[in-house]
Amino acid sequence: KAGVTQTPRYLIKTRGQQVTLSCSPISGHRSVSWYQQTPGQGLQFLFEYFSETQRNKGNFPGRFSGRQFSNSRSEMNVSTLELGDSALYLCASSRDGGASYNEQFFGPGTRLTVL
Amino acid sequence: AQTVTQSQPEMSVQEAETVTLSCTYDTSESDYYLFWYKQPPSRQMILVIRQEAYKQQNATENRFSVNFQKAAKSFSLKISDSQLGDAAMYFCAYRSYYEGGSEKLVFGKGTKLTVNP
Numbered sequence: 001k002a003g004v005t006q007t008p009r010y011l012i013k014t015r016g017q018q019v020t021l022s023c024s025p026i027s028g029h030r031s032v033s034w035y036q037q038t039p040g041q042g043l044q045f046l047f048e049y050f051s052e053t054q055r056n057k058g059n060f061p062g063r064f065s066g067r068q069f070s071n072s073r074s075e076m077n078v079s080t081l082e083l084g085d086s087a088l089y090l091c092a093s094s095r096d097g098g099a100s101y102n103e104q105f106f107g108p109g110t111r112l113t114v115l
Numbered sequence: 116a117q118t119v120t121q122s123q124p125e126m127s128v129q130e131a132e133t134v135t136l137s138c139t140y141d142t143s144e145s146d147y148y149l150f151w152y153k154q155p156p157s158r159q160m161i162l163v164i165r166q167e168a169y170k171q172q173n174a175t176e177n178r179f180s181v182n183f184q185k186a187a188k189s190f191s192l193k194i195s196d197s198q199l200g201d202a203a204m205y206f207c208a209y210r211s212y213y214e215g216g217s218e219k220l221v222f223g224k225g226t227k228l229t230v231n232p
Contacts, residue, residue, distance in 0.1 A: 003159070004159075031218050033218055033219065033220070035220075035222075042206075042222055042223070042224040042225060043206065043220075043222035043225075044222075045219050045220065045221070048217055048218055048219055050216075055215060055216070055217050055218075056214060056215070056217040056219045058219075090160065092160075092218075092220075094218050101148060101165070101167070102218065103162055103165075104162070104218055104220070106152075106159050106160040106161070107159065108158075108159050109159075
């Protein structure tokens with residue numbers, strides 16, 4: 001069974017540009033969450049999608065947005081990039097949303113560098 | 116809002132020895148999940164162990180075990196018989212029971228574990 005895949009793995013952009021990152025969850029998983037990982041702030045929750053609907057959202061500016069497609073693949077977009085957006089962006093998928101436990105599986109991440 | 120604190124930015128252990136990583140958290144909720152995740156250098160984050168707050172028994176997974184003290188809001192990870200492959204960043208994480216089924220995790224800042232041969 002293929003794991004969570006993220007593309008691209010590495011990305012270099014300049015300030016002011018926008019970027020789109022993609023995440024393909026494990027087959028059958030319907031929940032996709034995104035996290036930003038930086039040395040200073042650690043791992044911070046961006047948002048979560050379940051069945052094409054945003055279920056939860058972290059405390060990030062509106063420049064950060066996402067969506068989920070009917071096949072559960074998810075994209076996140078960052079507009080008007082700032083130097084502080086340089087980070088490892090991780091996505092995680094789980095089989096189903098809900099109060100019961102579902103293990104989240106993480107992808108390898110996309111390393112975004114903003115120059 | 117929930118917070119997770121890992122007070123040890125770095126720890127080291129000799130191969131075959133035992134090490135304990137600390138984690139404390141703050142929440143007003145009574146039901147939740149706690150996790151330890153491992154992130155090896157340049158590799159994917161993987162789940163090490165989980166604990167449901169309503170369970171009094173401490174979780175164990177092979178060489179990994181936790182000491183869950185709900186009243187003290189403490190959740191430490193013990194690694195026994197440490198191996199070179201245990202070297203990684205370890206993150207403690209919290210998941211609420213109540214956020215509409217959300218899978219959102221709140222992470223601590225992590226502890227970098229070095230295993231010395």
